[in-house]
Amino acid sequence: MPIVGGSLEEAATDFREHLNRVLHLTVTQAPLTVVRSGPSVQLAFRRGGRPIEVSLRTRFGSMWLYLGQTCNSTPIGDGRHRLHTVAYQYTLRADEAGEATFRWEYEKSLAAGKFHCRHHLQGDVALQIGRAAVALNDLHLPTGFVTIEEVLRFCIVDLDVKPLSAEWDMILTDSYEKFKGDFAPRGQL
Amino acid sequence: MPELPTALREAIERGELTDEQLRQLIALEAEALGLDFDEAVKRAKERTLPRNHIAADLSLLVELLAA
Numbered sequence: 447m448p449i450v451g452g453s454l455e456e457a458a459t460d461f462r463e464h465l466n467r468v469l470h471l472t473v474t475q476a477p478l479t480v481v482r483s484g485p486s487v488q489l490a491f492r493r494g495g496r497p498i499e500v501s502l503r504t505r506f507g508s509m510w511l512y513l514g515q516t517c518n519s520t521p522i523g524d525g526r527h528r529l530h531t532v533a534y535q536y537t538l539r540a541d542e543a544g545e546a547t548f549r550w551e552y553e554k555s556l557a558a559g560k561f562h563c564r565h566h567l568q569g570d571v572a573l574q575i576g577r578a579a580v581a582l583n584d585l586h587l588p589t590g591f592v593t594i595e596e597v598l599r600f601c602i603v604d605l606d607v608k609p610l611s612a613e614w615d616m617i618l619t620d621s622y623e624k625f626k627g628d629f630a631p632r633g634q635l
Numbered sequence: 636m637p638e639l640p641t642a643l644r645e646a647i648e649r650g651e652l653t654d655e656q657l658r659q660l661i662a663l664e665a666e667a668l669g670l671d672f673d674e675a676v677k678r679a680k681e682r683t684l685p686r687n688h689i690a691a692d693l694s695l696l697v698e699l700l701a702a
Binding site: 455499534557560583 | 636638639643644646647648650651653654656657660664680681682685686687688689691692694695696698699700
């Protein structure tokens with residue numbers, strides 16, 4: 447997946463088109479929108495410019511998925527640009543719930559005085575740790591870098607979202623490998 | 636969240652926002668959360684926004700602003 451482009455626009459367009467193809471063959475026909483401002487781009491589901499969640503039919507009933515990323519670009523010579531993820535937010539919310547059940551988040555830079563894991567999972571989930579009742583929202587459960595492909599796989603495998611094509615596993619595997627290899631080589635996240 | 640102004644919506648559809656339009660979008664998303672621009676940016680940086688998709692989007696846009 448060439449997330450390296452002849453220009454920032456080209457790299458962002460390639461990224462969007464690739465992810466939309468993956469989405470359309472796995473869980474939703476809703477497209478991601480890319481907006482550019484200066485040397486950065488943001489990717490999210492939008493309708494009429496407004497951010498939206500998309501509906502998924504799961505084994506727990508309807509759930510709502512939001513996917514968003516912000517990427518900065520780095521010139522790498524010959525006028526080409528490479529995109530680097532600086533933040534992501536992926537949320538899954540149960541129907542009629544006020545808060546997301548799961549939020550996978552990444553913050554490249556933490557605010558002053560914050561020391562939690564930059565890649566983490568939170569959500570409106572009650573946990574029992576020993577005798578203590580703990581909210582997942584009060585923890586930053588470490589995750590490592592979570593790709594959009596992994597969230598889509600979770601939706602299909604664990605939430606029983608009906609895939610939109612028979613090749614969904616290969617599509618997610620190929621896209622994941624390309625992402626890990628071309629877009630986010632180890633050590634550059 | 637109310638409809639966006641036409642010019643802003645068209646800019647998003649084109650895929651390119653000026654700094655002013657980016658701030659306008661953040662302000663509108665902040666308004667949908669019951670916040671003003673400055674408070675929303677501050678809370679995005681402190682990670683104390685409400686836990687919904689508009690707040691998630693806003694926090695990603697604030698990253699764009701900071702770049």
